[in-house]
Amino acid sequence: MSERDVEKDYSVADFAAKLRRLADALETGKPFRIQIAGERFTVPRNARISVEHERSEDEEEVEFQLKWSLADAEEAPEAGTAEV
16 A cells, blocks of 8 residues: 545535544544545444644644554454544
8 A cells, every 4th residue: 555645625514524434423423434535445343543633833723533544454344433
């Protein structure tokens, strides 16, 4: 698998809808599928969740992060996996 680092902008409505579907998947403890910049993948149920805040002289940034090992991501998606 090749390295990848992309960032995609969304409208407020689209971003809010994705967050709602993501929150529902997290609360049910199920893995979920998401597509970002044309690539679809599964985030496993045991992904680590963190919030990061960065500040520079002219801007601030908040990132909601989900991290997991590639071995965990290789598990077959379950039936009923949430689609984000």
